[in-house]
Amino acid sequence: MSARQHDNSRQHDSRGPHTGRRQRIGRGLAAAVGALAVLVAGLTLPAAAEPETPVVYTSGSTATRANGLGFDTCDAPSLAALNAWRGTSPYDVVNIYFGGINRGCAAQPNLTPTWVRGAVSAGWKLLPTYFGYQPTCMFGTKEHRYTATDATARGSSDGADAVARAKALGVLSGSGLYADVEHYDRTDTSCRTAVRRYVSAWTKALHGSGYLAGVYVHQDSGLRDLSDTYSSTSYARPDAVWMARWDGNSSLTGWPTAPDSQWSYYQRAKQYQGDHSETWGGVTLDIDSDNVRAPVATTARSYSVTSTSPLNARSGPASSYSVVRTYAPGATLAVVCQASGQRVDTTSVWDRLTDGTWVSDRYVSTPSSTGFSSTLPRCAYPGQVTVDLLTARTGPGTSYPAAGSPLPRGTLAYVTCQKVGTLIRTSRVWNQLRNGTWVSDYYVSNRSSTTWSAPVPRCP
Incomplete structure (x- = not known):
């Protein structure tokens, strides 16, 4: 990606664009089963065979997914620029380069928790990308690299750092975080093993902390190698892939190096056009263009209590669940997602808060008092x-x-x-x-x- 200060080199091949992207950045259960239920709340990541490893979601979490066009820039654009583009451009997803030792545009003056809240409040979905250590056979000049020997350690440490940085920005458990794996030389078999080990460790580190694991890969290196080991019991499989092929075709199916049966349901994104400028709402940005049908960032939205008496926050979405705490009239609530529950007056919708408790949406200032609000994700x-x-x-x-x-x-x-x-x-x-x-x-x-x-x- 040209303007992304990625790398000075541009590697082309016969199938797609160059290596570079700009670094922009029970009750009712059988008795034996019921006896185990009391253990669930305290479970940590269980031992599980690859390739499917479980995500240990926190109580105040949900997965958020995007289904539309997006763009990425080196620095996170200003909120004023995003507001100018919102509604005038075809985009509703914006990428953020939120960390990593190889990240370009490292200063990121706009990328703060306030910016994240403002972007999401304006209707944008965020695609968080982490530019960490790169394979030793990567095309280009990035200094910080891993080999087959230390790839697992690098993937684990990058995953832990990504989680910490995401939390600092208000990007919550359930979010999809994407490791940037640049184009590399597949003739180096040891390096291919290193990539698989890194991505596996990245995936398990994120899953253990409650996040979904994505990767940004080139069509002819990372995507091909991860596709080849899709069902391998030696590696944890990432939850989503974001593929680079600058052919102007935004389709998320028919990819030549991964069959449609892989990462098939809200698990794909494609960067289909590289460095170019677009102007919307009078604001010009240098961008790459993407089509995103995949997990993205989950954040909380602020609403207020509308009842005239204290509002009970419960351990589940019904009045039969215990009261955990109460909120005074007019208090601000940090809402993560919505789900169906016991009907209260005009609605069966309940809101999940960042502390994991539930409140009836009837008494919250969300856009709808009778059904789900389009501004909030369904809890999933x-x-x-x-x-x-x-x-x-x-x-x-x-x-x-x-x-x-x-x-x-x-x-x-x-x-x-x-x-x-x-x-x-x-x-x-x-x-x-x-x-x-x-x-x-x-x-x-x-x-x-x-x-x-x-x-x-x-x-x-």
Whole structure:
């Protein structure tokens, strides 16, 4: 990516653009299963075989996904520039280069928690990218690199640093964070192993801290190698891929180096046009263009209590759950997402707060008092599908008809709530997905394959 101060070198090949991007930056469960439920709240990352490793979501979290065009620049644009582009440009996603030892435009004067809140409040979705250590065979001149020997350690440390930097900006658990892996020489077999080890360690580090793991890769190096080991039990599979191919084609299918069955559901982005300038709303920016259908940053939005008496915040989305704390009338609430729960007056929507508690949306100043608000994501806790093809059904059991096409292995199952259903192997838990269909929890990688997985709520 030219203007991105990436690298001085430009490596072309026959399939796509040069190496560089600008560094812009139970009750109801069987007795044996129920006995385990009390352990769930205290679970840490369990031992799990690759390639599907579970994400340990925090209580005040959710996954947010984008489905539209985006752009990236070296420095995060000013809020004034974003406001000028919002509504006048075709874009609703903006990339942020939020850390990494090899990041260009390291000063990032605009990239603060205040900027993040302002951008999200204006309607933008954020695509966080971390430019850390690079493979030793990377084309270009980046100084800080890893080999097969230290790739796992580098991936783990970069993942930990990325999580810390994301939290400092207010980018919450459930967010997708993307490691930038630049184009490299695939004839170096040791280096290819190093990339796979780095990405695997990055993925497990993020999952252990409650974040989804993405990678930015070149079509003819990183994407090809990760595709080749998609089902390998030696490496943790990232949740999403962002591929660079500057061919002007924004399609997220038909990629020549990864079949459509891989990273198939809100798990892909493509950088389809490199360095160029665009002017919208009277403001000109030097950008790359992207199509993003993938996890992005989750942030909290501020709303106020509208009730005339103290509002109860509960441990679940119904009045049957215990009261954790109360909020005074007019108090500010940090809302992460919304879910269905007990009906209260005009609405069945409940709001999840950053501390993991729930309040009825009836008494919160969100845009809607009767249904879901478009400005807030639905609460969802994705886990990768662990079998080659998983049947989704219209209800929580095998007696219900199949719904739609089976889900390929590695698909992100966006779980919104859980309910007791047909016993499948060791679990009676079934997951309702964002599209309303149901899958057995046994075949979704999360914190348990026998009982409930915190912090997923029970279905109403």
